[in-house]
Amino acid sequence: MNKEERYDIVIIGAGHNGTTTAAYLAKCGLSVCLLEERPECGGAQETCEPIAGVRIQPHAIANYGGSAPGWEQLELWKYGFRMDWKAGAIVPFNTDRYMTTTDGLSKVTDKDKMGYAKITGLLTDPPFFKDLMRATFWCPPHPPHVELNENTIPFMQVYKQHQPDMWTRELLEWTMFDLMDEYLDTEPFKVNQAWIALVSGAHGHMEGAAIPALCSVATVMPPAVAMPVAPRGNIHGYYHALLRCAIAHGAVVRTCCPVEEIIIEHDRAVGVRLRDDATWGAKKIWANKAVISAVHIKPTFLEMIGPRHLDSGFLQRIKDLSLKGGSLYMTHYLTRERLRVRPKFQTPGYRYEDYGSFTGPFFPNDSRELYFENVTEVMGHQRNLTIPPERAMYGMVASETYAECHPQSTRPGVYINGPQWMLVPTPEYNVDGMDAMEDKVKWNEYMRKALSQVVENLDSDNIIQILGESPREQEFRNTGMLGGSWYGLRCDRDQWWNERPLPELARYRVPGIDGLYLSHQSSAHPGGLCLMAVGYNLMHILIEDGIAEPGDWWYASPWYIPEEGKISAIPNRPSSVSTR
């Protein structure tokens, strides 16, 4: 067997972002090799069946990527992409919605809805929702010569063009709460949105993060669908379409091939070396054009490259990148009967028999004081939660909601519920130690109590098994999730756009090492979620560097600004961007 191989592009890590990048580059006609450490590709975009007939989503669940250019550019439908349109999930925006608070239901008012529709671009004709999402996620950070201000930041440009009455310089200073106070009505709705933003990677209370935070919530809801929706085969089904797009265009995919070293010669990344036990004869794989690291930024620099090629100051800054935020404790409940919502939380349409009407609560949405109490507990104290489970904020997606005709449990006589997820301190910083949350019996019980505030029959008679997963376990399962952080590093203003992950790395290139690019949620704008965004944004840069030459199918982001002295990623033809 030949011990060495050569490709144009070698990509490390077949998670969502590595694979998107592989699909784009293979479609450009480049020879691509995608290397994955685990037995299965997909990274955090996965499904598993730990109990016969019971399928769970250990990590990603909902499709946040609805506005991605990738759908058109990569034509995922060709590779079997389907959605799971649950009839009940297609709720027009004008039906009644409720938020759960300790006191019961709080109705979302017309002012809430109109305000929300306005700030997310749904009121204009045509709506500018998709532009807003694309401006926020699907545009590479501007080159350093561009001054960042209210006129150059893409989402600001969108507001200015489409909703000028909303445009104010202050949008760049506000927290999401400030924005919501301006346009929305009820506190529980605002708290709910802020909390979803918090667990989606842009905190509701962070100054200057108002719009990214808003968009992190809004992107999960295609405009006419006021609920998150899931692909058929769940989030892993979406992944399959991506992977197969890459394969159909010739990408070579290898599982059980952990990369140990990025080989650097004369300040250029020229290939990778695999770990000894990699299930592949060739232990060195050479890259003619680029090595792309689609794994966590810390191992990329600290372990795969190291001090021989990098300056110690730079390495220290990588070490110092915070892993804080985004660590979730996840539970699924296997039960004998369906969960029953307590009477005070039953919405008018609620019917116990119709499982679809149980969408899983986000609770408690009482007030921003409670929100801050939770935030301080998790982010501030960095110790195991002491907040009573009655006051702990969590979210839940009832699995069955996502199952139009392919229920997640085909095991007779049992129901699978969840995931329920709660933000918890990052193990790396937990003052009680890395393993402080490994007492899973205890934390499963804590989660159960929290959910029992809303659900009345979550008791030992009903529960067959609780499947819990701690952040440490997420990290073990998926080395891309250091600290179990699902969006990779905290996403405040200095982790956003041109600052992510460090200003000099924000354009996906690595200064001082040619031919090395970054494409992981932790290393690139816009970070976490399965958006096909990092790959799309990186394409601009690879075109600039003369590596990728896409065909007619390519269009650049309308807000993209080419770097001086480089090839522009804007094709020399009328843009085919469809703006709605």
Next chain:
Amino acid sequence: MKQKRELVGQPHPQCFFSEFPAESDWDAVIIGAGPNGLITAAYLARAGLRVAIVERRYEVGGGLATEEILYPGFYSNMHAIYHLMVDFMPAIKDFDMERHGLVWIKPNLQTAMVFGDGGSLLLTRMIEDTMDSFHKYSDKDAVAFGKLMRNWRRIVSEILAPATYIPAMPPIDLTVAMQRTDIGREMLELVEQSPLDIINNHFENDRIRAFLLYISCMWGLDPRETGIGFYVPLLIDRGMNKCYLHGGSHKLAGALSREIVRAGGTILESSDVIKINRHNGSVTGVELMEGRTLNSDVVISSLDPHTTFFDLMDKNKLPTDLKDSVERWKYDKWSFNTVHVVSKEAPHYACEDQWVDESFMTIFGFESTKQLLAHWDNVVAGKIDKNSLGGHATCESFLDSHLVRKPGHISFFQMHAPYGIDGGWDKRGPEIMEAMLAKWAKAAPNMKRENIVMAKQETPKDIEIRFPNMRRGSIKHGDYTPIQMGCFRPNEACSNHSTPIKGLYLCGASTYPGGLVLGGPGYLAANRVAEDLGVKKWWKPTKEMERYIKTYLT
């Protein structure tokens, strides 16, 4: 072939993206993406047909599964782990699996059997090593084994293995063909004997008999049944050549699925086929549970006969013979019950011969042929005697570092078990798992509670829940009995992989040559379809097959 419409994306009215369309046209649709469905699809896709393969689960592979059942952090090969036919399977050569990074390990110590007094027997790749271990108990048997295997190996490599990939012959023709050579005649003599007779005739020591009987019958032969004796040399020889696919069995499914996609085929997971459409008696396509229709004049099912003919079609519109034969179909007489564990230390067997710890497969629990037969008789009667059970175990992490994501070892203990157990699995499951763990701890004293971090049982019912087509936990989609083998599998009308229904083909384990990861049914079905459609085959028979054809068929 009819002109097929181009595949077009279907925009969703409320979203920005298109989906796979509600209706589409194909040259061939394959139902079920187990090893066989995948192989059929891969051959046909590369032959230029426009192929879609539909899989009910969220992941392709069927019995080729490497999944995280010990959740979170540990992967197991929960179904097929012992790959018996790697040396012969045409698909491995035709698709150049090495190019896909597939590496099969063939451990030298293949199977060990350990006994209560610390004794053990070994079956190894090298005949001599096996003989050495037999010498401890009987010089005569050791010599007999050496002598037998020299002939049996030829029977396997020259007849049985290549015949796995050549269409079934009626018994009379087969008998005539086999007369041509000595080994052919020897093979015919074996056919008429039961496994028990064959083993008893050749070996005198009871432990050696029990060991070889286990290896011959573990895949579901009735030890006392005549007419299937040729399986004894096949399974003993293949039992000495089992391979483990490094990185897990699913890697084979992954590689095959990439072949399909590379050749332009489409894979649709998370969709049950709920109906095979027919018009004027011919097949016109399939319907998926979510309402999509795939049109095709060729539909190839890898499912069991009941699902294909009764659940997906109108049973009353079938030819009477076919309907009767499906009704008569017998599912496997026994299934597997498996306990998967994570332990801090790998199992360490109480055995004089320390090499046993490195065995690919370790059999324990049985001290004699009588006890082994009693266990199997119990199983057939729907019973498990908790004091006298046994089976085989493998420590997967010993072979494969990729399966563990957290510190620890993974192993499983698998035993033959009835699907319809007295009292039902829901009720009896926990006590049986305890009994199995106790038995394991007796054979390997470190497999005690303190060492076990997590344990998970997969019962025959669980097998059926994961794969409804493995009815009654039938790992081979149907029993191995003389009237369900060869050209009778699944019945005379369908054993050549076409059916009396125009356009409908079969490619799964319920067709010739049968279950396990042989790659036989899938390969033969692809050949049949290619021949019927007049599609040029891009592949050629392997050299073993060519030799067989030359010696016996021309």
